[in-house]
Amino acid sequence: MKTISLLNFARDEWFGASGGLAEVHSAVTGELVATTGSDGLDFKAMLDHARTVGGPALRAMTFHERAWMLKDLANAIMARKEELYELNYATGATRNDGWIDIEGGAGTLFSFSSKGRRELPNQRLLIDGQMEPLSKGGTFVGQHVWTSLQGVAVHINAFNFPVWGMLEKLGPTLLAGVPAIVKPASSTGYLAEHCVRIMIEANILPAGALQLIMGSTGDLLDHLTLQDVVSFTGSAQTAMKLQSHPVMTRESVRFIAERDSLNASILGPDAAPGTPEFDLFIKEVVREMTVKAGQKCTAIRRAMAPAEHMDAVEQAMKERLSKVRIGDPREEGVNMGALASQAQLKAVRDSVAELSKSARIVSGDPNISPVAGNGAFMSPILLRSDDPWGSPEIHDVEAFGPVSTIMPYRDLADAVALANRGMGSLALSLFTFDPKVAEEFVLGAGAYHGRMMIVDRTSAKESTGHGSPLPVLVHGGPGRAGGGEEMGGIRGVTHYMQRTALQGSPALLSSIVKQWLPGAAKPESEIHPFRKRISELEVGYTLRTASRVVTLEDIEHFAHFTGDNFYAHMDEEAAKANPIFDGRVAHGYLILSFAAGLFVDPAPGPVIANTGLENLRFQTPLYPGDSMRVELTVKSKSVRDEEKGEVRWAVYVFNQKDEVVATYDLLTMNRP
Numbered sequence: 001m002k003t004i005s006l007l008n009f010a011r012d013e014w015f016g017a018s019g020g021l022a023e024v025h026s027a028v029t030g031e032l033v034a035t036t037g038s039d040g041l042d043f044k045a046m047l048d049h050a051r052t053v054g055g056p057a058l059r060a061m062t063f064h065e066r067a068w069m070l071k072d073l074a075n076a077i078m079a080r081k082e083e084l085y086e087l088n089y090a091t092g093a094t095r096n097d098g099w100i101d102i103e104g105g106a107g108t109l110f111s112f113s114s115k116g117r118r119e120l121p122n123q124r125l126l127i128d129g130q131m132e133p134l135s136k137g138g139t140f141v142g143q144h145v146w147t148s149l150q151g152v153a154v155h156i157n158a159f160n161f162p163v164w165g166m167l168e169k170l171g172p173t174l175l176a177g178v179p180a181i182v183k184p185a186s187s188t189g190y191l192a193e194h195c196v197r198i199m200i201e202a203n204i205l206p207a208g209a210l211q212l213i214m215g216s217t218g219d220l221l222d223h224l225t226l227q228d229v230v231s232f233t234g235s236a237q238t239a240m241k242l243q244s245h246p247v248m249t250r251e252s253v254r255f256i257a258e259r260d261s262l263n264a265s266i267l268g269p270d271a272a273p274g275t276p277e278f279d280l281f282i283k284e285v286v287r288e289m290t291v292k293a294g295q296k297c298t299a300i301r302r303a304m305a306p307a308e309h310m311d312a313v314e315q316a317m318k319e320r321l322s323k324v325r326i327g328d329p330r331e332e333g334v335n336m337g338a339l340a341s342q343a344q345l346k347a348v349r350d351s352v353a354e355l356s357k358s359a360r361i362v363s364g365d366p367n368i369s370p371v372a373g374n375g376a377f378m379s380p381i382l383l384r385s386d387d388p389w390g391s392p393e394i395h396d397v398e399a400f401g402p403v404s405t406i407m408p409y410r411d412l413a414d415a416v417a418l419a420n421r422g423m424g425s426l427a428l429s430l431f432t433f434d435p436k437v438a439e440e441f442v443l444g445a446g447a448y449h450g451r452m453m454i455v456d457r458t459s460a461k462e463s464t465g466h467g468s469p470l471p472v473l474v475h476g477g478p479g480r481a482g483g484g485e486e487m488g489g490i491r492g493v494t495h496y497m498q499r500t501a502l503q504g505s506p507a508l509l510s511s512i513v514k515q516w517l518p519g520a521a522k523p524e525s526e527i528h529p530f531r532k533r534i535s536e537l538e539v540g541y542t543l544r545t546a547s548r549v550v551t552l553e554d555i556e557h558f559a560h561f562t563g564d565n566f567y568a569h570m571d572e573e574a575a576k577a578n579p580i581f582d583g584r585v586a587h588g589y590l591i592l593s594f595a596a597g598l599f600v601d602p603a604p605g606p607v608i609a610n611t612g613l614e615n616l617r618f619q620t621p622l623y624p625g626d627s628m629r630v631e632l633t634v635k636s637k638s639v640r641d642e643e644k645g646e647v648r649w650a651v652y653v654f655n656q657k658d659e660v661v662a663t664y665d666l667l668t669m670n671r672p
Helices: 043-059 063-079 081-091 095-119 164-176 186-201 236-243 246-250 276-294 307-321 342-355 412-420 435-448 490-496 506-513 552-562 572-577 588-599
Strands: 008-010 013-015 022-025 032-036 126-133 141-148 153-156 180-183 210-212 229-233 254-258 263-267 300-306 360-363 381-384 403-409 425-431 449-455 474-476 485-487 497-504 542-544 607-618 627-639 645-655 660-670
Touching (some): 008 043, 008 186, 043 180, 063 081, 063 095, 081 095, 081 186, 095 490, 126 506, 164 485, 164 490, 229 236, 229 490, 254 474, 254 485, 263 412, 276 425, 276 449, 300 307, 307 381, 307 403, 425 435, 490 497, 588 607, 588 627, 588 660
Parallel strands (some): 153 180, 153 229, 263 425, 300 403
Antiparallel strands (some): 008 210, 022 032, 126 141, 360 381, 474 485, 627 645
């Protein structure tokens, strides 16, 4: 591999360090592969550029425009993925390891793009929750909203996933409308640098949206403000150093951390040898030890089993580990490569030495390289502790490599306590076929773990695995794990936004949030709203229908036609005995059907389809002889693409006394 001079990307230009270059060596051969550094960068100017150029450009875009941008970035990466795979081998990772990192990273952008277009409005402001009435007359209300921070997201990433680790932060950040400055780890930074180069050369991002630091961050933290965010992945020691920076405290800079994690996997008390769950447990622990050579923040470091099954667990794991082939990740059949660097190899060996104070090695030798040469290779190391409560090291020391410790538990309560002894983790897995065991474990351990995967024979085939963070789920954990949360779908986006409680009149707040709020004006028009395209509809536009009397014959016909003969509709005496009703009442679904009959314009037009209804509530019974009418109001609208969009209608059904019978949101697909 040709030696690469890595460049920084600052203020929309590629910039070579003026000095102080560090060498980066191949994890496989030990040869020099890159030089890297950031001397000469003006970090304050980089922050200013992001705030004054990148931020305004991103905030001028809607959520949907940013979401499409993410999709284009993901496509650009996928189109040039083989360039990344070629660099990936030098990190010690196999093709399969690289797939998790490279295509998994692009997949994360695809996921955030999809969720952004499905779940966020085609606006620049996000509503949070329902309107809160604040006055008796309804003229003063409250509404929580999210707006984009007007600062910079500083992403400080770890060495183990140079592409995915960068993109899982970038996805929600850019979707939130916030520019980012990325600082990858030096040992694998050449892979991150090339991924950034692909994104920049695709000419998709607005100026100032993304910058890259390929060395020390210098005085960057000195210039942060209350509008900035630091998102860090790495060791607890570095996290605490960053978090205790005086500017972080003075400015209340948001800090998201994902750090050390002694993740646990538990073999349930019902999962004896010979059960599918036992075999799945063995397979998962060994897989987590060997994928990425165990260099995963979510890897299983502690494996717990009922005391009576410990010998069987040890034997099964040793047999499976004996089949692992270690070597050059380019070679066919190799399923575990090298650690990322010689420094990482030394760190793991030192950690194993610490663990060996209270646990014995039962498989592997940390001090003998399984591959000749100068690569950072290590055999998988399985340790066993038969006294987990008398072995503090196994709960306190994380060997960030192909290392795991097996230990016994007495009963389920003991297993819960041992799992929680790790003092906070990113991920936990439980292998059981007993629902009661699963429920008890979640109630006992949930507060200590960011994600819990419960595996049995029915879910195993489609399970994504113990160590696979997913963009739609929260990635983070309490305590030792850092207390942060990343991804989690739209939850991750709001980490880079400010929630504000707005107060004012319904009309004024409606104009701000671009959504009709109860109490705001409901103007009428002679043109039926189903005759108008999305671009022609005004929020608040309302159709008020004629009335219709609901007869006893209607109720009985609906019951016979649908088969819904519930007593409240068909038995007068039983209905009167009900504490809610005064007698027989109309079916809720009859009310919905008659409501549609009152407001639907049947001729072909801009409305393409009814896609559903939400938030349905029946508030007042409708009795035979009562009349009903409907008010159909444009609540919000969102164009999805050139052919369609979504209109959300607020539907109110009233009786002849103007009492609200039912309310719901109707969703329709309309032409733009």
